[in-house]
Amino acid sequence: MEAIDVVKTNYVKELLAKKAREDMRQFMDFRKIGIVTGLMHNAEGSAQVDLGNTRVLCGVKLIVEEPMKDTPNQGNMMVAAELLPLASADYETGPPSPEAIELARVVDRGIRAANSIDLKSLFIEEGKVWSVFIDLYVLNYDGNLFDACTLAAMAALMTTKVPKVEDGEANREDRTQPLKLDSIVTSTTFGKVGGSILLDLDRNEENASDGRITIAIDDANIRAMQKGLRGGFTKDEVEMLLDIAFQKRAELKRALDQAAR
Amino acid sequence: MGSSENKPELVINGKRTDGRDFDEMRPFSIKANVLKNADGSCYVEWGNNRILAAVYGPKEVMPRHMMEPDRAIIKCRYAMAPFSSLSDHGRTGPNRRAIEISKVIKEVFENVVVLREYPASEIDIFIEVLQGDGGTRAAGITAAAVALANAGIQMRDLPYAISVGRIGEHIAIDFNMIEDNYSDSDMPMAIAPRNGEILLLQMDGGLDRAQVSKALQMAIDAGKVISKAQSDALREVYGNAAGV
Numbered sequence: 001m002e003a004i005d006v007v008k009t010n011y012v013k014e015l016l017a018k019k020a021r022e023d024m025r026q027f028m029d030f031r032k033i034g035i036v037t038g039l040m041h042n043a044e045g046s047a048q049v050d051l052g053n054t055r056v057l058c059g060v061k062l063i064v065e066e067p068m069k070d071t072p073n074q075g076n077m078m079v080a081a082e083l084l085p086l087a088s089a090d091y092e093t094g095p096p097s098p099e100a101i102e103l104a105r106v107v108d109r110g111i112r113a114a115n116s117i118d119l120k121s122l123f124i125e126e127g128k129v130w131s132v133f134i135d136l137y138v139l140n141y142d143g144n145l146f147d148a149c150t151l152a153a154m155a156a157l158m159t160t161k162v163p164k165v166e167d168g169e170a171n172r173e174d175r176t177q178p179l180k181l182d183s184i185v186t187s188t189t190f191g192k193v194g195g196s197i198l199l200d201l202d203r204n205e206e207n208a209s210d211g212r213i214t215i216a217i218d219d220a221n222i223r224a225m226q227k228g229l230r231g232g233f234t235k236d237e238v239e240m241l242l243d244i245a246f247q248k249r250a251e252l253k254r255a256l257d258q259a260a261r
Numbered sequence: 262m263g264s265s266e267n268k269p270e271l272v273i274n275g276k277r278t279d280g281r282d283f284d285e286m287r288p289f290s291i292k293a294n295v296l297k298n299a300d301g302s303c304y305v306e307w308g309n310n311r312i313l314a315a316v317y318g319p320k321e322v323m324p325r326h327m328m329e330p331d332r333a334i335i336k337c338r339y340a341m342a343p344f345s346s347l348s349d350h351g352r353t354g355p356n357r358r359a360i361e362i363s364k365v366i367k368e369v370f371e372n373v374v375v376l377r378e379y380p381a382s383e384i385d386i387f388i389e390v391l392q393g394d395g396g397t398r399a400a401g402i403t404a405a406a407v408a409l410a411n412a413g414i415q416m417r418d419l420p421y422a423i424s425v426g427r428i429g430e431h432i433a434i435d436f437n438m439i440e441d442n443y444s445d446s447d448m449p450m451a452i453a454p455r456n457g458e459i460l461l462l463q464m465d466g467g468l469d470r471a472q473v474s475k476a477l478q479m480a481i482d483a484g485k486v487i488s489k490a491q492s493d494a495l496r497e498v499y500g501n502a503a504g505v
Contacts, residue, residue, distance in 0.1 A: 070267075098360050098361065098363070098364040101357050101360050101361050101364075102361045102364055102365075104357075105357065105361050109465045110465075112465070113446075113465040113466050113467060114467070213462065220469060221467040221468060221469055222464065222467070222468050222469070222470070222473055223465065223466070223467055224464055224465045225448070225464035226365075226462070226463050226464075227365070227459065227461060227462035227463070228364075228368060229368055230371035230372045231372065232372055232453060232456075232459055232460045233458065233462070234456075234457055234458055234459065235457065235459065235477050235478070235481060238459060238462070238473075238477060239473075239474060239477075242470060242473060243470075246470070
């Protein structure tokens with residue numbers, strides 16, 4: 001950690017001791033959420049999410065492929081995340097880091113476990129299905145990539161159009177059919193800084209934090225969880241955060257619904 | 262959560278496919294100090310899982326730019342042998358799943374190892390799944406904890422791990438491979454028994470709020486038996502004099 005980060009880390013902790021955050025938020029507040037959809041016209045779906053100063057672009061591509069052997073009647077989905085070197089001085093070029101892999105897999109897990117995409121609707125004909133590639137591009141890093149990426153993926157999927165299939169090939173001139181979604185997943189990520197638990201940590205707060213937990217839910221169920229970093233959470237803390245995840249869902253869902261309209 | 266197609270029956274006459282109750286773990290055994298070269302090692306048989314964990318270090322940090330002057334760094338590799346699965350031949354080396362698991366396991370041990378006791382050094386944890394039958398990361402963590410203790414690494418606690426989840430309306434513990442593939446939810450956890458902190462928590466599938474509470478409690482309750490087997494394995498190596 002560079003010297004300036006040590007200073008900022010100490011500042012975050014001093015503020016928290018006074019029950020305050022740098023941007024005046026309450027402990028369980030999200031930053032301002034901005035979502036724009038349909039920015040990329042070559043992609044079948046796209047969305048850009050601003051969560052405070054964190055910016056993530058998601059592009060969805062649909063490609064005609066062979067189905068997986070064990071699921072011959074349904075399509076596939078894949079999530080990849082790129083921590084682009086232009087997004088932060090902390091990121092470097094090269095193969096995906098464990099952090100990027102974890103990020104992609106946690107976002108994937110929420111969407112997959114909630115059966116968000118109706119994969120059966122992606123069957124084209126014997127031996128041919130749609131594969132949905134969800135690519136998350138981190139453009140500016142200022143903390144909480146997990147929630148920003150889940151928002152971006154969901155917003156992009158909600159506005160994705162499936163190309164018409166003619167003679168077994170995609171006709172991308174004709175993209176009017178919306179991708180069939182069965183549920184909307186929202187994600188809330190908390191971090192522990194000293195003894196305090198916060199929602200939606202920015203970069204300085206993440207640098208000061210030692211535990212992280214992401215909870216992805218749909219309307220009724222918990223769909224995915226991931227605890228990260230070295231800090232632990234007690235059972236009571238996990239239970240409290242589950243309740244907050246459900247309380248925060250309306251706010252996230254409203255942002256998604258507005259963006260997809 | 263595997264595909265719903267061709268889903269086998271997971272509950273027969275109120276019992277699981279291998280005859281267990283929902284709160285019953287598979288038989289397991291833990292043996293410490295099984296490898297000559299490693300500073301610490303452990304072999305765990307957990308149901309049909311066969312897992313070897315080894316620890317090297319504290320040692321010089323390689324590459325040197327990763328060195329932290331005031332504490333040790335931990336490296337962790339969890340990998341499945343190409344012959345470890347019943348159905349396919351895996352490729353050698355860690356895939357994306359293994360990279361993620363290695364990362365979260367590393368973070369478990371960053372919590373309990375007294376890193377500041379070993380400044381400017383590196384501690385390597387290797388977990389090799391020789392045969393996998395569901396719950397390999399949990400068994401791997403349980404083994405790695407013993408291997409670290411066997412290497413004489415100072416720790417605040419000896420964590421254990423177990424997987425819990427849901428089969429239909431039943432919350433159940435310690436899924437085997439078939440249950441792992443076709444259950445409705447899977448939640449691997451690692452816990453530090455002394456303060457009850459959850460050090461690893463992953464989950465997918467679907468659980469309602471009450472089911473999560475029940476599953477969390479089940480994993481905590483399992484600790485007694487697993488922790489005892491871990492310290493018994495260490496006692497077997499050192500005798501009671503070491504006070505483990």
